[in-house]
Amino acid sequence: MSNFAEYEPDAGRQVPDTPIEIRPMGADDLDACAELIVSRTGGSVAERRSRLLSDLQDPTRYSVVACVETEVVGYAAVIHHEVSSDDPPTTAPTGYYLVGLIVSPDWRRHGIGELLTTARIRWTAERADAVYYFANLANGPILDLHQSFGFTEVTRDFTFPRAPLKPGSGVLLRAELS
Secondary structure: OOOOOOOOOOEEEEEEEOOEEEEEHHHHHHHHHHHHHHHHOOOOOHHHHHHHHHHOOOOOEEEEEEEEEEEEEEEEEEEEEEOOOOOOOOEEOOOOEEEEEEOOOOOOOOHHHHHHHHHHHHHOOOOOOOEEEEEEEOOOHHHHHHHHHEEEEEEEEOOOOOOOOOOOOOEEEEEEEO
């Protein structure tokens, strides 16, 4: 079983009956976001919550949520990555990276990924001229989404600290922000 959304490029988008609110993640969202992330990636909710709290306090990170009424149905983030002198030469370049786009299975194909990505790109555009994204090559839906935002392939030969990608399984993408 894959952790990725089923790839259905020709499936129609569903129009939600309820408005979707996109906003910065707040302290009240930590538990819901941690549970959403762990439902896809595994691990400890308490550990993930602690990491999310740390992210809230870091001005180089931005987390955003999608809510339907009071329920958090999507989460995504931006991080700033700095290459260090200890990193291997194939390390992804210094810059802002879109990471962690997760939408609750019941709310996929409602445009939430696009809304969360738009919010992250706007935040990043206030800080940088470009933004990066990396993904597993097997994740067709996420690759299509980012290509629709103008992301183009940089390389498939890269590493990223603590990324769960095996060598040769990922692609690094970049979009110019103007």
